[in-house]
Amino acid sequence: MSLLHLDVAKCVHTSNKFAICDACVSSCPVDTIEINNSQLSFVPNDCVSCGACVGACPTAAYSVDGFNAIDYVFYLLENSISTISCKEGIPCVAALNSEELLALALLQKSNISIDLSGCESCDVAANNLKQIHALIEDTNFLLQAQERQFSVNVLEEYDAPKQTCSALSRRELLSKNVLQRAGTTIREFEQEVAARDEERIAHAVDKATIAQLKLKQIPKRRSLLMMALKRTTAPNTLHTLPAEEVSFISEKRIEKESCTSCQMCYRICPTGALSSDARNSVINFSATACVKCHSCHDVCEPNAITIKESFSLKQLYAPALENLVTFEIKRCDECGNLFPYHGGEQICSRCQTEEDEAKALWGIS
Known part of the structure; x- marks a missing residue:
């Protein structure tokens, strides 16, 4: 069992009491995550450490001890591994986001296989499989839209390679590396004890959280995807896709007649996708920073800001700052x-x- 962490400053409920995002609640297979009055809570001992909430959260507010999706992607790339399996290196395939899987496929430039052979005997598969299949479908749709000749497929049978451990000599036992690993083991034990806590933990906002809210940062998974796109040749045609088919990014419009220039949309935007100037005379939008968290829509009282019906791949391959509205x-x-x-x-x-x-x-x- 690993300890689940929530970075409160990254959660949209922290900056916006009107936020309707419930991705983590919907993805949790044991229903331990709750949202009450914009405050998130969960019982560590109830968590099965599958990481489904990690993959589902649009702002990457969740993390699980012992797993880092970005490190995992680079591990697969460095070792030329094209199979993703919960039997090695990842708690559950649902812990990945479609951005990470898309970036992996683009950098690997080959088919990616998802091992689902263990799902039949898995207690959380009934819930997580829906998220995994949606992940595969989203990624394949975008690969096809980019005219790629590779895709993500499913493996029904897979035998993970067995790892062998050699005995350590006395000199090796006293080495610095082994002592460091011993310290790591102690920390892991402390984390395991914390994970056994049966009390519900409510994540409150403190001064440090308020300071972090002012830092507009895009998730590392978005940086990974943009890096992968820069290393990839753009398709011959930058297609325009239905907005509902793209889960993690969007294009927006603002109806000037309805907008009251209250500034709330770009002030609560967690990534800085929406921004203004020193005079607050404009509202600009950067699609590459948008994570489709819906927070700006939730806070806009006159519903002046909306998602465009389509999304152009040009936003990924030739990103540009777009002016949505200008005020006198x-x-x-x-x-x-x-x-x-x-x-x-x-x-x-x-x-x-x-x-x-x-x-x-x-x-x-």
């Missing part, structure tokens, strides 16, 4: 601050609110 900036007649002007009286929303409250207090309509 004027200086408020009351406070003198700059603000996005939407017509009518030249007064900012803050001063307008104060004026409306004062009129209500005085009984003036």
Whole structure:
């Protein structure tokens, strides 16, 4: 059993109380992850360490001790291994995200095999298989759209190579490497004890979390995918795909007439896909930073921001910053601050609110 970790600062519920994302809850085969009032919790002892939540979370907020998806991908590449199996190196195939699997296939430039031979006897397969099949389908769809001649296929039978351990000599037992491994074993034991905790752990926000929220970072899996794409020849045709067929990235539009320029969408965006300038006169969008977490849509009260019906592969091979909306900036007649002007009286929303409250207090309509 490995200990499950949640990086609270990466979770969209931390920065947005209106967030509807429940990917981790839906993916958990033992139903130990819960969301109550934007606070996530789970019981460590209930977790089976399958890593399904790790693969499902759009912002990569979850991790499991002993497994790092990026390291695993590079291990497969360095050793020219084209078979992914829970029998060696990975707790469950569901711990991977389609970005990581797509990057692996592009860098490997060959077919990738997914071993599902152990799923029949696995207690969590009934839940995780749906996620695994969706992972394979998403990856194959994008490989086909990029005109690749390789794909991801399923193995119903697979015998993992057996590893042999040689006995250590006295000199080897006293070596620095062995002593370091002993220290690692102690840490692993401490982690195992923590994983046995039967109390539900609620993940609260502290000062350190608040400081991390200001750091707009894209998940490492996105960096891996973009690196793989740069090392790959672009397809002859950059196809336009149905948006619902692409699970981890999107293109967006903003209806200027509906947008109130409240700034919330780009302030709560966890990756910085949505951004503005020093005067807050624009809202720009970088598709390569979007993880399709839906947080910006959840926080937009007038529903001014929407996902485009299609996604162009041009966003992956020739990424560019797109301007979604531009505002006319004027200086408020009351406070003198700059603000996005939407017509009518030249007064900012803050001063307008104060004026409306004062009129209500005085009984003036």
